[in-house]
Amino acid sequence: MPDNMRFNVPERINDLQTALFSAGVETFVVGGAVRDMISGRKPHDFDMATPETPDRVKAACGALNIRTISDLGEKHGTVAVVTGGEVIEITTFRTDSGYSDKRHPDSVSFTDTIEEDVKRRDFTMNSLYLDKDGNVRDAVGGVEDINARIIRAVGDPDIRFKEDALRILRAVRFASKLGFAIEDKTAEAMKRNAILLNDISAERIKTELDGIVTGEHAPEAIRDNVEVLSVIIPELLRMKGFDQKSRFHHLDMLEHTLKVLENVRKEKDGYGVILSYGALLHDIGKPDCFFLDDRGVGHMTGHPKRGEEIVRELTDRLKFPTDQKRTIARLVLLHDEYGSGSRKEVSELMRNEGAEFTDLLLSLQRADLEAHAKVGSGREDRYGKTLAMRARIEEEKLPYRISDLAVKGDDIIAAGVSSGEKVGRILNELLEAVIEEKIPNTAEELLKYVEKLRDL
Template sequence: MIIKKLPEEFEQARPVMQRIEQAGFEAYFVGGSVRDTILKKPIHDVDIATSAYPEEVKHIFNHTVDTGIEHGTVMILDHGKGYETTTFRTESGYQDYRRPDQVTFVRSLKEDLQRRDFTINALAMKENGAVIDLFSGLKDLKNGIIRAVGDPQARFNEDALRMMRAVRFSSQLDFKIEKKTLAGIADHAQLLEKIAVERTRVELEKMLLGDNPANGITQLLETGLYKYCPMLEHFKSGLAEIVTLNKWDLSNDTEVWSLLCYSFFLEGKQINDFLRQWKTSNQVITDTTVIVSAISSLLEDEIIPEVLYETGRDRLVSANKISNLFGGELTTKEVLEAYDNLPIKSKKELAINGGQLINGAQLNPGPMIGQTLQRLETMVVNDEIPNSTDELMSAAVKMLKED
């Protein structure tokens, strides 16, 4: 197979490949960029594999960086761009079920490709677009199959994260996992506990952002992988419910976690505890907590000013998207129109501040100021009082007298 029209990312890298070949070595594009080009999907990183050893690569090019030289990787700098170039290698000894204990540089492309995870990722391409397929990856791409290279048991024992990658690709590409590969995942599922939570989290997020996330979740359940993900063992029924949802199209990590937390009936501190186990960022925890709270309100088809105000525009889009998946009937347009009609969108827009309360309402500095401002803010949001300094000052004085 020859790809006649290469993406621009490959075209820009061709001179680098040609220089390696002119020096008497082999060079190929490898990995996901080759797979995605064949699938006519956008490509991201361009990786190069070569028969040249690291020192030989550095001898060919004037500008390089040793980004991972112990594993054979050198960054070639060319016209302001960097190309990670890795020597063909074999690997052995995976005591941590993730990284090889020993890397051996070789001159054989076949030896290099046979250590890779799946056939669809074991494709190589020459700089002229000629695809090298030594493990029937093209056939599996055509048939929508995820198949381990060689023995699935060995591949997953080498790197347990490959199991999550298989499930992720089943969602991301809407492919089926081949029978022996699926059995290998089930047999080694417990090894996922050996993998850093952060790595597992990235794969789960990508899975749920894929073309067919229900497919990925089904594989998580069928193989038992979910049992070895933080806390998911307690939420099997929630995962099963997500599978039944109609077509959904999440846009970011926060929406992923909001959907999961809502499906698992988590709220407040429970959300915090759950996401801490997954080592998400504090911002994701904050946003997810707010979104899940808003989903419950939107599902009642109620547009409550305070909920709109506390949630904010971007998070409302996410909340209503998930609400609609569970039967909510409000359109995003309706929700955003209501938000845009709020008297204020943030505390900063309130026409009075603490200093004015101290001077105008004879309040002493202290908690009472914050409490009063909070009450005024709520009244403005609910359209109970105009956002006017005079009106707010009068209301504050009246509150203080009544208190």
């Protein structure tokens, strides 16, 4: 970065910095926003730091009629101010000591220098300070590391990770998002301290894991950090180097999985969290199910069911939302099922699982097929027929649910069917007849068919 290079923050941020400076409070934009500006990305979240105490910041805001939110992190030196409907946190330069909860410092001491404040931060790339004139202050070589695309802990990495073990996953998330490499000493310290992730709350781990699996560079980040991630998902390490002994697989289990994760990026929902987890976990049951036949050929019979069990345990443990738990587990259970592509089969899938799930499953299956060896298993043909029928159902608006029929329950009752149970059965039979193309989906033809069914 040239010495005279300056960076411009959004006007609302610069106005806040300028106003506070006029009241005697110098502030610096810090963290990810500065990193993103230097690396050519558009910043979104802005945090600030200042050598002034929280009381001094609040007094200046009061004099400038800038609203502050009380007690939002003030014991750690943070004052939250509201500007333009946005909350900006301004934190006093500080040193930290003790992290008994593995997240927050037990005590903080205010300081007035960047050189002291920077020592508590996680990675050099996040430890840059941007003044109101757009000048970058760099006390740890962060600019150089950004330009070299390196993630490096500030100071002693073991100390940083013992302070807050979640920083280990943050490093992997940044690698996944940015495509940066983790510096060797930092990476080794991550492995040494990965066991500390067991002390971190499930919710915090889940948030970081979401970012890892959906990152643009997720396959590379997971491959490079599989030992660390195996503390959370032990099966990943078991899959590394696992030869499937099958002509259908030219990659080991982990590399096949990462190829599927790479392939889903081509899909409409490829960076969505559910499809990403589906790709990462679709073969997670294989190590438990693997066996060799008498010819030395590998088989993994039942691996989707075992995978579903593992996924349910994982998603329960990490407190996934209920809808994500079910959908990811169903993707894993059904990912290896390739039907004939008939209208009946595809309609049944859409009816039972929903159109949105069907599309996710087809996306996962395509990504999976593309990661297999090209030996002509017949699955490609069946998949193609299923995909074509799914498109036909959409384009021609073919019925696949009872609600798609041209008649409703009241019409069946009006036709002389009194039993509620019988009404439901007749509606199901009407749908089946329409799907099998025995009758068209018109009220006239459906009611004629009701006459035939009524006395059965």
